[in-house]
Amino acid sequence: MTALDTAPAETATTGGARLARRAFAVRELGIALALVLLVVVTTVVNPRFLSAQNLKDLLLGSTILAILAVGQAVVVITRNVDLSVGSVLGLSAFATGAVFVAVPGLPIPLMLVIGAALGAVLGAVNGGLIAAARVPALVVTLGTLYVFRGLDYMWATGRQINAADMPAAFLRMGTATVLGVPVLALFAAAVLVAVGYVLRNHRSGRELYAIGSDPAAARLSGIPSGRRVFYAFVTSGALAGLAGVLHAARFGTLDANAGLGTELNVVAAVVVGGVAIFGGSGSVYGAALGAVLLTTIRAALPVLGINPFWQDAAVGALILAAIGLDRALSARVARSLRERKAHV
Amino acid sequence: MPTPLLTLDGVSKSFGAVAALQDVRLELHAGEAHALVGENGAGKSTLVKILAGVHGPDAGTISLDGRPLQLSGPADARAAGIAVIYQEPTLFPDLSVAENIFMGRQPLRSLRRVDYAAMRTRAAELFARLGVRLDPDRPARGLSIADQQLVEIAKAISLDARVLVMDEPTAALSGIEVERLFAVARSLRDAGTAVLFISHRFDEVFALCQRITIMRDGRWVSTDPAGTLTVDEVVRRMVGREVSAMYPKQDTTPGDPLLQVSGLTRHGSFTDVTFTVHAGEIVALAGLVGAGRSEVSRAIFGVDRHDAGEVLLDGVRLPNGDTAAAIRAGLALVPEDRRQQGLVMELSVERNTNLPRRWSLARAGLLFGGAERSAAATWAQRLQVKAGRLTDPVSTLSGGNQQKVVLAKWLATAPRVLIVDEPTRGIDVGTKAEVHRLLSQLAADGVAVLMVSSELPEVLGMADRVLVMHEGRLTADIPRTRADEQSVMLAATGQAAAA
Known part of the structure; x- marks a missing residue:
């Protein structure tokens, strides 16, 4: 039991730590491998799947989902969920069009800031309700999902904003590339790196993991749980707002239905990406990979000649497989940690 | 006697209709280990939670250095220099042992980044002081109760607290580990920390503590120097009747x-x-x-x-x-x-x-x-x-x-x-x-x-x-x-x- 009766071992890492680290690596590595496998198989069936144009389309298609998934991952890590992201995206996208109609010469960076700010305000509504009313996030954001969408419908009143109403430079941003990489994908990469950095290196980021790992222990440790969770929802909202602006740039045509039903796709991407739905573990990199994987599957299934009616089922099966893998892995890690001596 | 470091006076706390504490008093002095004994349900853990800032008292005052102390949360208690080792370990299973110890107080390097290397080293130093070789990198999930307790102890020690509250810290520890814990507690005590020690093991109480406060059914019974009490007397006061x-x-x-x-x-x-x-x-x-x-x-x-x-x-x-x-x-x-x-x-x-x-x-x-x-x-x-x-x-x-x-x-x-x-x-x-x-x-x-x-x-x-x-x-x-x-x-x- 005590270390005294064993000779001091001066190893840097123990089996337990190595094992746990490998398991965490496996989560993200596993998704990456699945992605590679999918691309290889699809390319064998149809070599054009790997053409530059198609790759660009894939990246573009993943971008918005990936940004939403990064925000969602921040929330899920705290053992919460944000179901309102699709509606926030919709509101922000329509607001983008409306603002450009009103102020045609508005600088694009300012529009990005406005969209993110609008999303942050909506996220603050979520976070505030959860903190003040002590109602589970699932219920609160289910409510705001409809409330925000309702506001969108009231504002749009059946109108549609077309590409012609928006500045050409803004629409070009939706399809432009830098060295072959779509600009939107660069946005997503920047968001991913920034959020990943804070979660890994900042005290507040580590506290998000602590809150999700054991909320009661987090309170006993003096972690300001309410404030941290509030800011997690503000982050998720702000990223959904940003995604709304990018959505407007990419599609050009806007009505009140933008982003309808996206929230479940986002949660799916996060879960497939290895973020534990009960919080405390996982990474935004995994969530972003999950978004890319889901998008690629949707693009690959028609190429593979799979009946479109089966596509949703295939995505669902993937989610179940990801969760199954996750459970099996964590059960295995827990078991070996239990049996292994904790002492070095 | 000098002014006590920490004083509880007339503290009461009820949960619904159940009175957990009624008019409880307690004085902790710097450089002294103080035992709190009582049967299960006597209100010891509630008292600990009040000291930790988890519960606010319904009545009564807490003062530190003679000045009234308002504890509106665990962060306040920690800022006031009160460290608590809870009876039930409160760890984050997904995080590493080192992160568990330093959560919220991680050592930082440039750009306010968490310094993982320093955190690992300092965790290893704490374990060395406790004489155990726990691996700072492994996740807390799967640790035995005794090891979890050791992590809690390391956490409390790392706070350099003025008041160290230990709620049955030895319940899961083996003899050698208890000895080590006591050596650390004594050195902290001699360095001027006030230690509040809660235990059901009377030999430990008498080995470590200078004074003993006895509680029964949520009420204060007595506080006496340990030297004037015997185990039989303590038990009699705890139970308040013949045991048989x-x-x-x-x-x-x-x-x-x-x-x-x-x-x-x-x-x-x-x-x-x-x-x-x-x-x-x-x-x-x-x-x-x-x-x-x-x-x-x-x-x-x-x-x-x-x-x-x-x-x-x-x-x-x-x-x-x-x-x-x-x-x-x-x-x-x-x-x-x-x-x-x-x-x-x-x-x-x-x-x-x-x-x-x-x-x-x-x-x-x-x-x-x-x-x-x-x-x-x-x-x-x-x-x-x-x-x-x-x-x-x-x-x-x-x-x-x-x-x-x-x-x-x-x-x-x-x-x-x-x-x-x-x-x-x-x-x-x-x-x-x-x-x-x-x-x-x-x-x-x-x-x-x-x-x-x-x-x-x-x-x-x-x-x-x-x-x-x-x-x-x-x-x-x-x-x-x-x-x-x-x-x-x-x-x-x-x-x-x-x-």
């Missing part, structure tokens, strides 16, 4: 073997556990927290699956991991944590009472109000449950009465083997004696009783035979005549073989 009356054990002659457990093993929890409980016998399962006692009782009842071995009830093998079959065979388990595992807090008293046998009460699958009411009323009366109405939610009852409802619920199934896990934890002294009388009566009626208990007086007072577990193994089987405090504690700390 607490344990009305009737003498019975054991009948046929009813519960036979052989070679029961669950990897990582317990190994090769073999014993028999006869009809009419009360067998206590003693041991330190984390020795695997509750895990054994859960596996017998089928809540957890076992990896090897078998459980026989009256010679018939029980299927592995099948609670429903265990209940059908006549087994009942009164769990350790009645709020989480024993009761559905939102449901009424009568609903809770009838949960396990709702099908036998139902007609054509439907429960008619009358059937439930009368069945519940019978049991409430037999166990003297004090409830407003039987339709009140069970959460409105006091701890002792809740425990009676859990007992009623299982006794109503007319079990042949009753497993009770910590049957009197956190309930008042009067109810405790009632529960003991009830268990004794059941045994006299031919029920085989297996009682898991951490309270030595209860074990010694109630049991016909004492089984002792240490680190997942049965280390002793002591008959009533030979069981005493020393023999049980030696076996529980794994020193029986050496002695």
Whole structure:
């Protein structure tokens, strides 16, 4: 039991730590491998799947989902969920069009800031309700999902904003590339790196993991749980707002239905990406990979000649497989940690 | 005497109708170790939570250095220099041991980044000071209770606190680890820290502490220098009456073997556990927290699956991991944590009472109000449950009465083997004696009783035979005549073989 009766071992890492680290690596590595496998198989069936144009389309298609998934991952890590992201995206996208109609010469960076700010305000509504009313996030954001969408419908009143109403430079941003990489994908990469950095290196980021790992222990440790969770929802909202602006740039045509039903796709991407739905573990990199994987599957299934009616089922099966893998892995890690001596 | 470092004066705290603390006082001095003793349910843990800023007192004041102290949360207490080692470890299973120690206070490097290397080194230094070699990089998930406790201790020490509160820190530790902890506590004390030490082990209390405060039923009883007290005197003040009356054990002659457990093993929890409980016998399962006692009782009842071995009830093998079959065979388990595992807090008293046998009460699958009411009323009366109405939610009852409802619920199934896990934890002294009388009566009626208990007086007072577990193994089987405090504690700390 005590270390005294064993000779001091001066190893840097123990089996337990190595094992746990490998398991965490496996989560993200596993998704990456699945992605590679999918691309290889699809390319064998149809070599054009790997053409530059198609790759660009894939990246573009993943971008918005990936940004939403990064925000969602921040929330899920705290053992919460944000179901309102699709509606926030919709509101922000329509607001983008409306603002450009009103102020045609508005600088694009300012529009990005406005969209993110609008999303942050909506996220603050979520976070505030959860903190003040002590109602589970699932219920609160289910409510705001409809409330925000309702506001969108009231504002749009059946109108549609077309590409012609928006500045050409803004629409070009939706399809432009830098060295072959779509600009939107660069946005997503920047968001991913920034959020990943804070979660890994900042005290507040580590506290998000602590809150999700054991909320009661987090309170006993003096972690300001309410404030941290509030800011997690503000982050998720702000990223959904940003995604709304990018959505407007990419599609050009806007009505009140933008982003309808996206929230479940986002949660799916996060879960497939290895973020534990009960919080405390996982990474935004995994969530972003999950978004890319889901998008690629949707693009690959028609190429593979799979009946479109089966596509949703295939995505669902993937989610179940990801969760199954996750459970099996964590059960295995827990078991070996239990049996292994904790002492070095 | 100089001004105390920390003073509690007239502190009271109630939870609903239950008064946990009434007019409690406490003075802690710098450079002094102070013991707080009392029975379970005496209010010690509530007092700790008030010091930790988890609960605010309903009345009374806390002052630090003579100045009033407002604690509106655990962060305030920490900022005031109060570090608490809780009875139940409060770790983050997904995070590394080092991160658990430094959460919220991680060492930083440039750009306010968490300095993982420094954090690892400092965690290793803390463990070196405690004389253990825990791996700072492994996740906290899967640590044994003793190791979790060591992480908690390292966390508290790393705070360089002015007041160090230890709520039964030694409950899961082995002898050498306790010695090390005490060495660290003494050096902190001599460096000017005020230590508040809560323990049920009197030898530890007298070895470490200069003064002893005794509490009973949420009230302050006395504070005296340790040198002027004897163990007997402390126990008398804690209990407030003669101890023997607490344990009305009737003498019975054991009948046929009813519960036979052989070679029961669950990897990582317990190994090769073999014993028999006869009809009419009360067998206590003693041991330190984390020795695997509750895990054994859960596996017998089928809540957890076992990896090897078998459980026989009256010679018939029980299927592995099948609670429903265990209940059908006549087994009942009164769990350790009645709020989480024993009761559905939102449901009424009568609903809770009838949960396990709702099908036998139902007609054509439907429960008619009358059937439930009368069945519940019978049991409430037999166990003297004090409830407003039987339709009140069970959460409105006091701890002792809740425990009676859990007992009623299982006794109503007319079990042949009753497993009770910590049957009197956190309930008042009067109810405790009632529960003991009830268990004794059941045994006299031919029920085989297996009682898991951490309270030595209860074990010694109630049991016909004492089984002792240490680190997942049965280390002793002591008959009533030979069981005493020393023999049980030696076996529980794994020193029986050496002695």
